[in-house]
Amino acid sequence: MSSDYDYSDDDGDYYDEDDMMSTQDDGSAPSDEEMDMDAFNDDFVPARNVRKVYEVEHESLSQGAIEKLMLADIEHISGIFGVDVGTASLLLRHMNWNKERLIEKYMDNASAVSVAAGISLPSRSPSSSSAAAPIRSQSSSTRSGAAPLGRPSRQRGKQNSRSPTPALTHGGGRSQPPKAEPFVCPICFDDSQTSFLGLSCDHLFCSGCWNAYATTKIREEGEHMIRCMAEDCSLVVPDATVQNILGDDTATWERFQELLVRHFVGSNPNLKYCPYPSCTYTVSCSAAAHKSALTTMVPTVRCGAAVTPPHKFCFGCPIEADHRPVICGVAKMWLKKCRDDSETANWIKSNTKECSKCQSTIEKNGGCNHMTCKKCKHEFCWVCMGPWSEHGTAWYSCNRFDEKEGVDARDAQSKSRASLERYLHYYNRWANHEQSAKLSIELYSKTEKKMEEMQITSELTWIEVQFMKKAVDEVEKCRTTLKWTYAMAYYMDKGNEKELFEDNQRDLEQAVEDLSELLESQIDAEAIPALRQKVTDKTVYVSKRNEIMLEDTAKGFLDGRWGWNVTVDGFE
Amino acid sequence: MDARLRRVNKEITDCKNDKSSNIRIDLIDSSPFHLKGSFPGPQDTPYEGGHFEVDIVIPDSYPFQPVKMKFITKVYHPNVSSASGAICLDILKDAWSPVLTLKSTLISLQSLLCSPEPNDPQDAEVAKHYTTSKRSFDETARYWTQIYAGGPGSRGKVESKEPARDEIAIAGLEKAHVDQFEALGFERSKVIDVLRRLNYRGANVAKIAEDKIVEELLK
DSSP states (O other): OGGGTTOOOOHHHHHHHHHHHHHHTTTOSTHHHHHHHHHHHHOOOOOOSSOOTTOOOOEEEOHHHHHHHHHHHHHHHHHHHTOOHHHHHHHHHHTTTOHHHHHHHHHHOHHHHHHHTTSSOOOOSGGGTTTTOOOOOOTTTTSOOOOGGGOHHHHHHHHHHSSSSOSSOOGGGSSOSOSSSOOOOTTTOOSSOOOEEOOTTOOOEEHHHHHHHHHIIIIIHOOSOOBOSSTTOOOBOOHHHHHHHHTTOHHHHHHHHHHHHHHHHHHOTTEEEOOSTTOOOEEEOGGGSSGGGGGTOOOEEEOSOOOSSOOEEESSOSSOSOOTTSOHHHHHHHHHHHHHHHHHHHHHHHHEEEOTTTOOEEEOOSSOSEEEOTTTOOEEETTTOOBGGGGTTOTTOOOOTTSHHHHHHHHHHHHHHHHHHHHHHHHHHHHHHHHHHHHHHHHHHHHHHHHHHHHHHSSOOTGGGHHHHHHHHHHHHHHHHHHHHHHHHHHBOSSHHHHHHHHHHHHHHHHHHHHHHHHHSOOOTTTHHHHHHHHHHHHHHHHHHHHHHHHHHHHHHHHTOOOBSSOOTTOO | OOHHHHHHHHHHHHHHHOOTTOOEEEESSSOTTEEEEEEEOOTTSTTTTOEEEEEEEOOTTTTTSOOEEEESSOOOBTTBOTTTOBBOOGGGTTTOOTTOOHHHHHHHHHHHHHSOOTTSOSSHHHHHHHHHOHHHHHHHHHHHHHHHSOOTTTTTTSSOSSOOOOHHHHTTOOHHHHHHHHTTTOOHHHHHHHHHHHTOOTTHHHHSOHHHHHHHHHO
8 A cells, every 4th residue: 555655654653553452452461561562563564644544454463462462361361360371271262262251151150161161170079169269279389380482471370270289290299100000001001101190180191192192182183272181081281281291392382382372363353364375474453353344344454574565465355455445245246256157158148149038048059040949939030039930931041130020039139138248348347457457567577677778768866767666556556446346336236326436437447547558658768757757647646546436435335325236245 | 112002012912801891803914003893783782693893993193093993894874884884983083082992992883883873974874764764774784784794694593594685675675665666667776776865764655756766766
């Protein structure tokens, strides 16, 4: 977008954005502030001074920032419930990170939620009921939690997460293994193992098996809820214990953390991963989080990756990076129609006619002009479309073009063709702009060559010939807009609104074609200053027209001004 | 020693030593990871008296991933594919726990034969048969046990010692029905196929029009 030009934001703006973030986050933990700062320190999306009506407010977050958001949620819950962070994390994951629902359910019946989340065992005897109570004796924080990977709190937290027994029991320190005979791990049947681990369910297994089990779960199944290995035991291994089990295998531990983040992002409707390959950014866009919002806006967002061209994508749908001005539902419908119909429609148009009586589509696959409709048995002439009965004996040549019946039949035919023609009208223009936008890459290299030429033949410096590049960029952008205006117009109800829309469309199209032509034209050494002036003027004009187009459409969506000739998802 | 190998060896030995369960595990070839399990059909079921063999493949990440099992013996059961022997059982998929053993899994299979789950079928046609007419289903399952699993009947309870394989009984159909359509000039195998597909059994016989069957036969 135009952000290239208004890059130079002052710091004031920067902090504004920050504040917005933390309010959205219930302003719970004090760490929010630092977190957001961090997020933007490495890569900061230029904030705009004034948000245009067709732009959507969004934030780009780095991997680290997401992890911090996650931690903030965990700490929030841990604070409210008075549980340690490990338990809070399991509770949140169980509830798909829906804090409100978790709070509601937990307040309602804490032990039931804890059991369902795999934190505590279902209470069989009354004595062990309320075992979920997370505030537990601290007796066990003896393990040397080295707290690698910067999650000291979680590591510590897990220790207390369990009922009185420590979350993780080392065989040596526990009275669990029978004293007389050596304990045999029920999985590997190895009696030479010395280190056993078990959750509060007291299902003990050797650490080697735990390690192999967790590794398979994480690596092969992509599972972040690792349950106890015993049959029908629903306890989940807390994160710190997972880390402990994995030991030196930091690659798997990192994978585990990645799975957690993925689950967090996947569960949060405000967040989406940037879909570009190997891009690690996440975009937060609360305005487009709900499906219903997609009827009034096109949430085109860009992530914070510092690349050219920037990673632009639609927050609402995966179909195309930027399908403004048309909303996701309509764009999707249009693409589906094109996929299904365009080729078929073209073929139908060139190879078939409709029966003048029942309107069935008929392909003439050989033989004479005497057609008999398979469906209604109507006999007619393929050439003039009139009824065959009037052809008398002139069976194989039709010279009756002007007969009344023939004319009527062709009228009926053209009416039934109208919808097809209409579709093809929009489709061809849509496809044309798409093609042209693609060709602009070619145009770009041509332009680059021209710019070099210009530097040689005229006095202009490199910076001064940038007008060509800007013009090409603008043309591509506008063609994308134009392309989608055709999809939109196809589905629009007839009326004044549509006429205004099409006026805007025509103005933009005219301007774009003019500029395109200018860019393709031959360059004359002496005409360069004039050309420069012309191109610059046109570029400004085109950009203005594009803005008008986008703005008016976006406003129309907000006001509910656009009517559709089909049912669009989300509209009554 | 490799933990997987040690465990499998132990499981095989344990199973050999345990005479009470009637479960057997044998090697198929020299590999300890491709085995054959077998157990008798449970009592008071149509599978009683049969001897069922199961193909067992132990994956590399066993016991952290479930074993792969399928019936070698053909079984007429809603949760077992009548064609491939594939089994639909939760512990062979997501309910697997590393604590489970080959023996316990085979016991689970045995009890699956006692309690079919027609609502979560592997073989939809068999499941339909089961829900339409339990009595007719039992008969067919018993017949399958007899001819494929060496169940009673092959030992002289029924008329002949080596019963000719009755395609109609295998398909769980009534001879009268098959004869009726065969008399119209259709091939016997085709009639059996169509009637089985349409589940022409029990109460369904009254519901399915003969025209519809003829239509199917003509396809």
